[in-house]
Amino acid sequence: MERNLLQVYFILGSNNTEGDPLYVLEEALKGGVTLFQFREKGHSALQGEDKKQLAMQMKELCHLYHVPFLVNDDIELALEIEADGVHVGQDDMSIDEVRKVIPNNWVVGVSSTKIKEAVQAKKDGADYIGVGPIYSTNTKEDAKKPIGAEGLQDIRKRVGDLPIVAIGGIHLGHVIRLMQAGADGVSVISAISQSVNPQTTAGTFLNHANYFARMQ
Numbered sequence: 001m002e003r004n005l006l007q008v009y010f011i012l013g014s015n016n017t018e019g020d021p022l023y024v025l026e027e028a029l030k031g032g033v034t035l036f037q038f039r040e041k042g043h044s045a046l047q048g049e050d051k052k053q054l055a056m057q058m059k060e061l062c063h064l065y066h067v068p069f070l071v072n073d074d075i076e077l078a079l080e081i082e083a084d085g086v087h088v089g090q091d092d093m094s095i096d097e098v099r100k101v102i103p104n105n106w107v108v109g110v111s112s113t114k115i116k117e118a119v120q121a122k123k124d125g126a127d128y129i130g131v132g133p134i135y136s137t138n139t140k141e142d143a144k145k146p147i148g149a150e151g152l153q154d155i156r157k158r159v160g161d162l163p164i165v166a167i168g169g170i171h172l173g174h175v176i177r178l179m180q181a182g183a184d185g186v187s188v189i190s191a192i193s194q195s196v197n198p199q200t201t202a203g204t205f206l207n208h209a210n211y212f213a214r215m216q
């Protein structure tokens with residue numbers, strides 16, 4: 001995959017904002033997020049037809065702004081609504097199983113907290129890995145222990161040029177440090193979804209990522 005897509009990777013589900021998730025998403029898209037993942041999980045998560053309707057509307061919005069739309073975990077839903085890819089965790093379907101049922105050109109991402117998981121994901125042919133949690137987060141209830149920028153750096157050393165996006169507790173002030181540690185970009189939920197101005201926040205994330213790129 002084009003690694004620049006990972007620069008500002010926004011993730012959102014209906015319970016990550018008190019507002020209208022479609023409004024938050026469109027603001028974030030206007031601000032310049034580069035990739036989007038629909039992650040409908042946890043407390044009061046939508047299911048069935050409601051989940052599908054929201055996903056379809058989000059996909060349409062993303063495509064309006066030429067941003068690829070990925071689905072977390074739910075391969076069936078991703079196929080039904082013709083997403084652009086999927087993201088799976090360590091406890092979800094294996095990459096092999098996923099690849100068997102999805103179109104060739106889809107992006108497949110895998111979560112990795114440890115070196116071993118990251119190395120395995122690379123072997124299995126993941127397009128990118130989501131590495132974290134980097135910092136502590138209140139967004140994911142069952143999040144593992146944070147690995148810090150050092151943990152990210154250790155993983156980068158072991159996976160060559162595999163595209164990496166850092167995730168977990170990330171705010172604007174972390175971007176440069178995490179890209180120095182080897183991330184191609186940052187993945188955030190609350191920093192954008194809980195922002196009073198998601199558009200400005202997304203735009204500032206992109207400025208930070210671009211600033212780092214220019215310094216290379």
Ligand code: TZP
Nearest residue numbers: 137139140168169188189190
């Ligand atoms: N995986 C590891 S941490 C996390 C996920 C989905 C939550 C990230 O949310 P936030 O609000 O950016 O910390």
Ligand code: MG
Nearest residue numbers: 073088089092
């Ligand atoms: Mg999962």
